[in-house]
Amino acid sequence: MSLEELYRSVILDHYRNPRRRGSIEGDHVHAEGLNPSCGDEFALDIAVEDGTVVDAAIQGHGCSISQASGSMMAEAIIGKSLLEVDELIHKFKLMMAIEEGENPIDESKPGAVLGDLEALQGVRKFPVRIKCADLPWATLQDALREVTG
C-alpha cells in the first residue's frame, strides 16, 4: 500500500486542473451525486445525440479521488456511444472491485484499456476511498437512466 500509488501525478493533475468543468447550455441531462458521510458532491451535465455522448460538463467539490475520477470520466465518455459508455462503466467498476469479476486492466500495457483512468487503480488498496472514486460513475449512471428513460 503506497501513497504514491494512490496519489499518482495524473490524479493530482486532474484534481488541480479538472477537465470539462462547467455546465452545458443546450439540451442536456443533469444528475447529482452526494456522499453523505463525507460531503463530497459531484454533478454532471451530458448531452446525447443519436445515441452518442456529444458533450459532458462537471461540477462539485470533494477529495482528489472523487474529483479526479469525475474529470477523467467526463473526458472519457465524450464521443462514445451509450453502449460504449456502459462498457466503460463496467470496466471501471471491475477495475475498482466495485463489481465482482476479473480486473480488465493489462498490467503489461499501462493505459491500454482505460487510459488515464487506470491511475485510479491504486484506490483499490484503500477500501474506504473506493466510494470516492465511484461517486462520479454512480452519478453518470443516474444521468444515463434519465437519457434512456
Place this chain on the structure above:
Amino acid sequence: MTDLRHLRKDFPVLERTVNGKPLAFLDSAASTQKPVQVLEAMDDLYRNHYANVHRGSYQLSIESTAAYESARVRVADFIKAPDPNELVFTKGTTAAINHVAYGWGLDNLSAGDRILLTKVEHHANIVPWQIIARHTGAELVYLDIDEDFQVDISSLDDILDERVKVVGVTAMSNVTGTIGPVRELADAAHQIGAIVVVDGAQAVPHSPVNVSEMGADFLAFGAHKMLGPTGIGALWGRMELLEQMEPAEGGGEMITDVRLHESTWAPVPQKFEAGTPPIAEAVGFGAAVEYLQKVGMDAVRTHEIDLTRYALQRLAEIPDLTVYGPADPDNRGGAISFTLADIHAHDLATILDQEGVAVRAGHHCAKPLMRHLEIPATARASFYVYSIREEVDQLVDGLHHAREVFGVA
C-alpha cells in the same frame, strides 16, 4: 504542564501499531478509547451479577438493579446534579436532545414561537428541533459566530424576545472547540421564560461541569466520548421540568398503570426510560466517571489546554495550514479543525493514517457551520486524557509528508 502519560497503560489499544507506525489516536472528540477499568466493570456485571433490572425479586436482579442505580448516582454526582433522580439514562447525547425536543417541544411550542440555536451546533442539536418546528409551526433562529469563532451574543437583546421559548446551545463545539456562552444565554433566556437545552457531548467529558452553576434547564451528554461504552448517555433536567415533561417513548418500565386506553407514568427518571435499559453500559458509564473523578476534571482540562496550546503552536509552523477555531487555548476546547493548502481533508486523513495518525475528516455533523465558514470539510485532531505531545509531533510530521505527496510548494 500536567503529565497524565501514566494513564496510557490503562488503554491497551494505545500500544498497537497502524500501518507499521505507532498509533497516534487523535479522534477522541468522535469517541474515546476505553480503559481496562471500564471493560472490567462491564465484564464483572455480565460474569457475576447480570439479570434484567427493576423486575425480578431474586438476587441477581437485585444486584443488577443496584449496579444500574448506583451508576446513576455516580453520573449524577459527576455533573453535581442536586438529585440523582434528575439523571435520565438515554441511548446517548442525540437521544437525550430528542427526548427534550419531543417531550417538551411538542407540548410547549406552537406557531409564532421560536427556537434559538447557534451556528456551531452539531446536527444533534439542530435536526430534532427542525422536526419539532415542522410539527408545531415554531421557527428556528440562529446566533452567529464572530471572527474568533465565538458565539456572538452582542445582538442577543435583539434576537431574544418573548417569541423565543427554547434556547439550544453547545457548551463546547466538536468542530471549532468554541465554548458556548451557556451562563449568559441561560440568564437572558430565563428572564423571558425560555428554557435552555445544553449539548454537553464535548463539555462534560473535557471540562468540570456543575449543572447548578451552569444555569441550564437540560444537559445532554454521552458515555462513549468520556471513556465509557457506546449505547448510553444521559439527560439531566431540572426536576420540576422533568415532572411536567411528557415521555417521548412509551413501553415497559416507564408506567405506573396500564389500561386498555390509557396509562399513567412512573415517576422521574423511570418515566423516560422505556424498555430494558442498557444495563452493562450504565455500569461502564459509572466506571468511566469514577475513573475521570480519580484523575480529576481540573487536571483533565489543564492537560487538554496544555496539549491544545502545544498543538496550535506546532501547527502554526506548517505553511498553508488554516485552523478554524478560537486562538486562545485557555478559552476553547481541544478539538482542532484545520485545512492544509488545497489538499482535501479526506486525502489528509488517508495520508495521516499511513503514518499511524487517526484524525477525522469531513463536516463533523455540523454542515450549517461548514457552510457558514464556506468550507466543504476540515480535518480535525482532538485529544483526551491519554493524549501526549509525541502524538502531536507525529501529526505535524504527517502533515509535512502530506505536503510532499501533494507537491505543495
